[in-house]
Amino acid sequence: MPGSRLEGHFFHDRALRHGFRMITPDRPGIGRSDFQPHRTLLDYTDDIRQLVDALELGRFSHIGWSSGSSRTLACGFALHSRMDLGVCLSGYTHFAEYEGAHPLLAATRWPGPMLARHSKLLFRLAVGIVVWLSRQYPGPYLREAKQLVSDEDKYILRACLAEGLFRQDQLACLNSGGQAVATDLLTELEDWQFRLKDVPIPVWIYQGDKDPFVPVDYANHLSNRLPNANLSLIPDAGHLYPLTDDFQDTLFRRLHRHLQSSENPRVQ
Secondary structure, X not given: OOOOHHHHHHHHHHHHHOOOOOOXXXXXXXXXXXXXXXXXXXXXXXXXXXXXXXXXXXXXXXXXXXXXXXXXXXXXXXXXXXXXXXXXXXXXOOHHHOOOOOOOEOOOOOEOHHHHHHOHHHHHHHHHHHHHHHHHOHHHHHHHHHHHOOHHHHHHHHHHXXXXXXXXXXXXXXXXXXXXXXXXXXXHHOOOOOOHHHOOOOEEEEEEOOOOOOOHHHHHHHHHHOOOEEEEEEOOOOOOHHHOHHHHHHHHHHHHHHHHOOOOOOOO
């Protein structure tokens, strides 16, 4: 399930503590953002270009979690002259370049890349049914999420559900409707209109080795195809490790060192 702007709240406090500002816009059609039919992955980079121009940001880094990693790489391709770094947290790879399995259903039990390739109509229909059922019966949907996650993630998810923000985030996306969710998913499952070798910026890849949703092979594929990639496999971690304070502290400290290092002379 794509996330909404609300996911920024999970990272805000830790980011601020380390001197970073997190900006998490809704993707078109999701949450409060207007639906944009026939959009492609690279259309996202136009949105981000307008956003950073409006905020008068000279340079920025982009962090993408899960499906958001494809947006990180799209920005790294189209906006590389303005970016310092890309960070992919348990993200999908580019399936047009991937020779591994292309399941009809992803491990999340959402329609996968093979169904999208076989029939967009069937893909949209399947996503629409899943979204409708999940909106009508959010309780079973969240219980299903608990069953799918790894043992390590169960503790993290339990804490998030207790705060209520995870539920709000998921419902914000579900309430966007099947058409918007399907269009958003298709942008990452179809051809991205660029190749991984053409992303010149440094990209940090993090992947839990117990992730039930995103195979480690996706991370290995990204690491092997991106020209300036650094892969960190996290032992015993599932898919929700980005929500932990320890990981966020480690990530933001590393970001701070990178941006201040002599290896990145563009930073003043």
